[in-house]
Amino acid sequence: MNYFINRVIYLLAVFVIAVSGIFVLVNNMPGDPAYGLAVSIAQQRNMQIEQALEIARSMMGIDPDESLLTRYGKFMSNLLKGNLGYSAFYNTSVNDIISKSLPWTIFVISLATLLSFVVGIFLGALAAQKRGTVIEWIISTVSSIIQAIPPFILAVLILFVFSVTLRLLPLGGAYPVDVEPSFSFEFIYKMFLHALGPMIATAIPQMASWTLAMRGNTSQVMEEDFIRFAEIRGLRDSVIAKKYIRNNAVLPLVASLAIGVGYMLGGHTLVESIFNYPGIGFYFGKAIAVRDFGLLTGLFTLIVIGVIAATFIADFVYSLIDPRVKLK
Amino acid sequence: MTKESLTNFYHDYIHPLFRNKKSLIGLIILLMYILMATVGASVVPLNMNSNFAERYQKPSLKHPFGTDYFGVDIFQQIVHGSRAVISLTLLASFLAVLIGTIVGVARGYLEGIAGKIIDVIIMVFLVIPSFPALLILSAIFMDKDLNVLQIALLVAIWLWAPLAKQISAQVLSIKTRDFIEASKILNMPLRYILFNDIVKLLIPYIFINFVMQIKGAMEFSVGLMFLGLAKFDPTHWGIMLNYALYQAGALYTTQGFHYLFFVILNIVLLIYGGILLSQGIEEIFNPRVRGNE
Amino acid sequence: MNSLIKVENLRAVYLVREGTIKAADGISFDVQENSVTAIVGESASGKSTIIEAMTRTLPPNGRLLEGKVLYKGKDLLALKKEEFRRIKWKEIALVPQAAQQSLNPTMKIIDHFKDTIEAHRINWSHDQLIQKASEKLEMVRLNPDAVLYSYPMQLSGGMKQRVLIALALLLDPEVLILDEPTSALDVLTQAYIVQLLKELKKKLNITLIFVTHDIAIAAELADKVAVIYAGNIVEYNSVFRIFKNPLHPYTKGLLGSIMAINADMSKIKPIPGAPPSLLTPPSGCRFHPRCEHAMDICKKEKPPLITVEDGAQVACHLYSQGGRKDA
Numbered sequence: 033m034n035y036f037i038n039r040v041i042y043l044l045a046v047f048v049i050a051v052s053g054i055f056v057l058v059n060n061m062p063g064d065p066a067y068g069l070a071v072s073i074a075q076q077r078n079m080q081i082e083q084a085l086e087i088a089r090s091m092m093g094i095d096p097d098e099s100l101l102t103r104y105g106k107f108m109s110n111l112l113k114g115n116l117g118y119s120a121f122y123n124t125s126v127n128d129i130i131s132k133s134l135p136w137t138i139f140v141i142s143l144a145t146l147l148s149f150v151v152g153i154f155l156g157a158l159a160a161q162k163r164g165t166v167i168e169w170i171i172s173t174v175s176s177i178i179q180a181i182p183p184f185i186l187a188v189l190i191l192f193v194f195s196v197t198l199r200l201l202p203l204g205g206a207y208p209v210d211v212e213p214s215f216s217f218e219f220i221y222k223m224f225l226h227a228l229g230p231m232i233a234t235a236i237p238q239m240a241s242w243t244l245a246m247r248g249n250t251s252q253v254m255e256e257d258f259i260r261f262a263e264i265r266g267l268r269d270s271v272i273a274k275k276y277i278r279n280n281a282v283l284p285l286v287a288s289l290a291i292g293v294g295y296m297l298g299g300h301t302l303v304e305s306i307f308n309y310p311g312i313g314f315y316f317g318k319a320i321a322v323r324d325f326g327l328l329t330g331l332f333t334l335i336v337i338g339v340i341a342a343t344f345i346a347d348f349v350y351s352l353i354d355p356r357v358k359l360k
Numbered sequence: 361m362t363k364e365s366l367t368n369f370y371h372d373y374i375h376p377l378f379r380n381k382k383s384l385i386g387l388i389i390l391l392m393y394i395l396m397a398t399v400g401a402s403v404v405p406l407n408m409n410s411n412f413a414e415r416y417q418k419p420s421l422k423h424p425f426g427t428d429y430f431g432v433d434i435f436q437q438i439v440h441g442s443r444a445v446i447s448l449t450l451l452a453s454f455l456a457v458l459i460g461t462i463v464g465v466a467r468g469y470l471e472g473i474a475g476k477i478i479d480v481i482i483m484v485f486l487v488i489p490s491f492p493a494l495l496i497l498s499a500i501f502m503d504k505d506l507n508v509l510q511i512a513l514l515v516a517i518w519l520w521a522p523l524a525k526q527i528s529a530q531v532l533s534i535k536t537r538d539f540i541e542a543s544k545i546l547n548m549p550l551r552y553i554l555f556n557d558i559v560k561l562l563i564p565y566i567f568i569n570f571v572m573q574i575k576g577a578m579e580f581s582v583g584l585m586f587l588g589l590a591k592f593d594p595t596h597w598g599i600m601l602n603y604a605l606y607q608a609g610a611l612y613t614t615q616g617f618h619y620l621f622f623v624i625l626n627i628v629l630l631i632y633g634g635i636l637l638s639q640g641i642e643e644i645f646n647p648r649v650r651g652n653e
Numbered sequence: 654m655n656s657l658i659k660v661e662n663l664r665a666v667y668l669v670r671e672g673t674i675k676a677a678d679g680i681s682f683d684v685q686e687n688s689v690t691a692i693v694g695e696s697a698s699g700k701s702t703i704i705e706a707m708t709r710t711l712p713p714n715g716r717l718l719e720g721k722v723l724y725k726g727k728d729l730l731a732l733k734k735e736e737f738r739r740i741k742w743k744e745i746a747l748v749p750q751a752a753q754q755s756l757n758p759t760m761k762i763i764d765h766f767k768d769t770i771e772a773h774r775i776n777w778s779h780d781q782l783i784q785k786a787s788e789k790l791e792m793v794r795l796n797p798d799a800v801l802y803s804y805p806m807q808l809s810g811g812m813k814q815r816v817l818i819a820l821a822l823l824l825d826p827e828v829l830i831l832d833e834p835t836s837a838l839d840v841l842t843q844a845y846i847v848q849l850l851k852e853l854k855k856k857l858n859i860t861l862i863f864v865t866h867d868i869a870i871a872a873e874l875a876d877k878v879a880v881i882y883a884g885n886i887v888e889y890n891s892v893f894r895i896f897k898n899p900l901h902p903y904t905k906g907l908l909g910s911i912m913a914i915n916a917d918m919s920k921i922k923p924i925p926g927a928p929p930s931l932l933t934p935p936s937g938c939r940f941h942p943r944c945e946h947a948m949d950i951c952k953k954e955k956p957p958l959i960t961v962e963d964g965a966q967v968a969c970h971l972y973s974q975g976g977r978k979d980a
Contacts, residue, residue: 042476046483054488054496061499176639180632182579184586185624188605192620257754264710264749265820266741267772275768279759298489302583320495332492339487354759 039347043340051111054332055104063323066120088120107329116330121322126330129315134334136227137304137311141296144231148238149289155239156246157278160254171243178240184302187233191306195229230307234296242285249281256280283354290346294339376644383640386571389633396439397446404439406595408432418618425622429603434619438626441595445630447508448515448581448596453573455516460523461566467524468531482528485521494518494580498589505591515580523569527562534561564645571641574634582627597623656683657860658707658828663720665706674931676702678884678939680720681958682966684828689854689861691871691892693907694881695928700864701750703881704832706730708747709737724828743773746821750832752814756805762816763801769823789819792856793849811842815849822853831863835870847873868907872896880904883929883939886958889966900967902944938970946971 064070066088074084110117116126159171178186253259254277262272297312304313312331319327377383410430417427425434467478497514506514584590585598588606592599600623663680666673676699684690694700705711707722709730722729724745729737749755756765766786770777777785787797793815805813814834821829834850835843847870854861854874865871871878871892878895880888880903888901899905906924926943929935935942941951950970958968 042480042483045480046487049480050484050487053484054493057493057496057500061496062503176635177628177632179575180628180635181624182582182627182631184583185601185627188620189624192617257749257751258757260710261749261755261817262757262768264708264741264747265769265772266738266743267768268738271768271772275760276757280757283759295489298492301489301492301495316492320492320499328496332488335489335492336487339489343487 039344043344047336047340050336051108051333052104054336055107055329056100058325058329058332059100059103061323061325067323111333116333117326119319119324119327119330121319121324121327126327129327130312130331130334133311133315136309137297137300137313140227140230140234140309140311141293141300143227144234144238145289145293145296147231148235149242149285152239152242153246153278153282153285156243156248157250157273157281159243159247160250160281161273161277163251172247175240175243178236179244181237183233183237184306186236187230187303187306190229190233226309230300230303230309230311233303233307234300238292238296245285245288246281249284250277253277253281286353287346287350290342290349291339294342297335297338377640380640380644382636382643386633386635386637386640389629390637393442393446393630393633397443400439401443404436406436406440408437408594419622426618428600428619434622437595437600438597438622441593441597441600442626444508444593444596445578445581445598448512448592449574449577449630451508451512452515452519452577452581453570455512456519456573456577457523457566457570459516460520460569461527461562463520464524464527465531465562467528468534478528482521482524485518486525490518491580491583494584495587495589498584502589502591511581511584511590511592512577515577515584518580519573519576523566523573526569527565530562530565564641568638568641568645571634571638575631578627578631578634597627601627655686657686657724658684658862659721659723660684660703660707661721661723663703663706663722664718665702665711665720666716666718667702667712668714668716669932672932675934676884676931677706677720678934678955680884680886682879682886682889684860684862685877687858687860688876689863689874691875691878692862692864692881693866693868693871693878694864695866697928697931698866698881699884699931700866700881701832702884704747704830704862704864708741708745708830710747710749739773742769742821742826743824744826745828745830746824746826748814748817748821748829748831748834750836752817752837753810755817756813758805761802761804762808765816765820766801766823769820773824775824785823786819789822790816792822792853793819794845795819811838811845814838814842814846818849818853822857826859828860828862831861833865834863835865835867843870850874880907883934884931885939885955885968886966887940887968889958891965894963894965900961900965900972901940901969902946902971903940906943938968 064085066085070081070084070088073079073088074081077084107117114127116130118124119126119129122129155171155175159168162168181189259272259276262276267276300311301313301316303309304311305317308314312334315327316331318324319331377387410432417423417431419426423433423435425438428434428437463478463482467475467482470478494515494517497517498511501510501514582598582601585592585596586601586605588599588602601620604620604623660680660682663677665677666675678699680703682690692700692703702711702715705715706717706720707729711717717730720730724740729740729745732740756762760768763783763786767782770782783797783801786801790797790800795812795815800808800812800816805816808816814837818829818831818834831850835846838846850861850863851874853859861874863870863874875892878888878890878892879886880895880901882903888895888899888904890900895904896908899908903924906922910923924943929939929942935952937953938944938947938951938956941947944951948970954970956968956970956973958966959973960966961972
């Protein structure tokens with residue numbers, strides 16, 4: 033129980049410091065947070081930009097003479113209420129944007145994680161058990177090469193090859209413009225099609241690291257005494273491979289699974305931007321481009337919450353499944 | 361250093377690198393690029409003048425990698441860009457390892473509140489998504505002309521944390537091992553305990569990490585240039601990538617594919633060299649990972 | 654009494670970077686039904702190698718060069734993998750050395766039992782399994798209720814060792830082979846295990862073979878003792894006669910170097926020299942460099958294992974001339 037409380041305090045401290053740091057960072061970016069809104073107001077109402085700026089500021093509740101500290105205070109108190117801020121560019125609350133975009137990101141990330149984990153574990157175990165053969169060499173080398181490709185370059189290549197050249201996949205968006213969102217088969221099919229690009233771009237690098245990690249773990253487990261004892265007892269190779277080798281090798285990887293998800297939230301920015309896929313990462317990129325401080329800070333905070341939560345869950349789940357930790 | 365300790369050092373640490381297949385190939389690749397950056401950039405001329413007549417030429421004897429949108433030879437740009445890439449990447453990796461090691465060892469040594477505080481700091485940097493944070497950080501400095509060291513530092517800030525965490529864990533576990541207790545009992549000074557015992561054990565570990573940082577540093581620095589968020593040498597491969605996709609529209613025509621291809625090829629090859637080298641080093645110092653002997 | 658197992662000329666090596674370790678150099682011996690045979694030797698004498706070769710559990714860098722292990726008329730080493738897998742454990746069970754790591758950390762003890770019967774296609778119902786497993790656990794003086802549903806890390810070293818023995822006895826094998834059953838344990842647990850094995854020897858109709866470096870354990874448990882030195886059997890005799898009247902100079906040296914609480918310290922003599930490297934073993938009789946009775950022939954020819962009076966077997970040139978020489 034003590035450990036639990038300690039952990040919570042620790043994570044809370046990390047959260048507060050991280051978010052505060054982000055707040056300071058973002059607010060030091062050059063540019064006026066009200067600028068984006070001011071431009072559209074100036075155009076709409078045909079007025080000078082200075083006037084528009086004043087209106088924009090009052091609309092957003094920004095006082096240019098406000099000190100950073102006051103703004104910080106407002107932000108934190110909003111945070112406590114669950115309000116992640118306001119987006120100047122989109123003229124709506126950050127929470128609103130999140131509710132529109134988060135489902136898409138989760139959709140892609142969960143599929144990508146599932147795919148990369150399952151296939152990666154399988155390939156990694158295969159590579160370890162077929163040590164020294166051509167199969168192992170192929171798996172290891174291909175995985176290493178994939179790791180050498182920066183993920184955003186991979187995304188660009190996928191876009192280029194599949195969308196531009198082969199015209200297999202759509203060029204962007206979560207679903208085509210001409211189809212109404214519904215539960216029709218056509219819509220769901222198109223939805224998956226559109227998600228395929230970002231999903232593969234996210235899954236492939238992950239798969240490579242799962243494969244290599246699993247290969248390492250499996251090799252280590254295979255040397256253990258209890259494998260030998262299982263052979264001595266006359267257990268069949270297939271049984272040993274599954275219950276004795278695979279189960280023990282996967283265990284530590286499950287912990288990193290949750291943490292990996294946390295990281296994917298952050299790295300997904302470029303992938304979504306490249307595919308024009310309207311998830312969290314896409315809006316993140318947009319926010320940087322248009323200097324939407326509110327949206328930026330809000331999304332950042334969301335991701336930080338996600339990573340911390342993932343870490344926490346990872347610890348918890350791991351303690352449930354590893355008998356060695358469970359009984360401490 | 362005596363001659364004998366030098367030969368021992370060579371035998372223990374350098375020679376195995378040549379015997380292991382992976383580390384050898386990785387080393388060759390990296391040395392090739394370092395050569396390209398040092399010698400090559402001085403030897404190969406750079407003609408950045410636009411020559412629209414020759415634009416988008418396929419690879420030929422005259423232009424080994426072809427020409428880009430402006431008719432400028434791609435091979436020349438790659439060679440000259442390697443200088444910027446190598447210096448930035450190696451510097452960033454070095455800084456990341458330096459900061460990570462110092463913080464990690466310091467954490468391992470400090471107990472109580474000070475230790476917990478460092479823990480929190482490390483965790484903060486682990487929790488904030490690195491690449492987006494790097495983008496913000498560089499946007500802040502976007503209008504200023506930054507030199508290599510400053511950009512390397514910006515990148516290194518988001519790379520040091522995982523290493524610090526691992527090193528602190530290692531130091532904490534080594535601290536409780538018997539022979540260090542023995543050092544204390546024998547009343548040897550703290551400095552001795554610090555350097556000789558712990559650092560000796562960590563050296564292969566740190567070296568592997570340094571080489572692996574090449575991957576992270578490359579990804580971050582190329583990504584940064586690619587997004588146009590840092591003013592830097594225009595032949596840097598990341599900037600070339602930016603031109604290829606955003607200015608020249610290589611994405612939407614198949615004509616410019618070779619442009620994209622060669623830039624990506626070199627980026628990937630360099631990182632792959634680093635990966636191979638680190639895999640090789642790991643095999644050497646952790647025999648269980650080795651394949652058939 | 655029939656010999657249940659006949660080992661003939663077993664030769665096995667280990668491949669290492671520096672060369673080959675000639676660990677088992679022509680081992681031959683018989684094991685009688687229902688007897689307890691101890692294989693005694695120092696560390697790295699090759700005693701574990703014999704067991705590994707016999708049970709086909711040599712490590713990846715081990716190679717069987719030649720030899721036969723005849724069991725009920727069949728050569729175990731020549732059987733196909735599948736055939737041998739069916740005999741393994743059901744008739745010949747091996748309890749390996751490192752008890753600490755021999756159990757799967759993510760499986761409960763009952764599951765280990767379950768796996769074992771499934772591997773041999775035995776169709777016990779769940780209740781039957783629990784009953785049989787409990788029976789064997791009680792035989793090794795463990796409490797089934799406490800142990801069956803535990804994970805390995807919840808058990809002590811001695812308990813794990815006993816679980817291994819219980820698992821070995823599960824299918825009522827004819828032969829039980831134990832590799833250093835007491836080595837990794839503290840002295841009290843050692844005594845406990847020895848007691849246990851004595852009980853098992855009395856209760857069950859089982860043939861026991863065990864390997865140990867502790868000659869005292871051999872004295873307590875064994876009927877016959879094979880003394881191993883540098884990959885060769887140097888003496889094979891009944892336990893009584895080995896202690897009363899050791900034949901081989903090495904055996905004599907071994908006994909002479911044992912300390913007993915009431916021993917006369919002046920009479921204790923360690924054997925001079927050190928055990929040889931098995932990478933480049935000495936020529937001829939491998940003991941000759943340390944033997945005070947070494948003759949010329951000892952350097953040139955390896956003494957064969959011959960039978961002298963009363964079924965005692967010894968490999969030493971002192972005895973090969975037919976008559977017994979007084980040492």
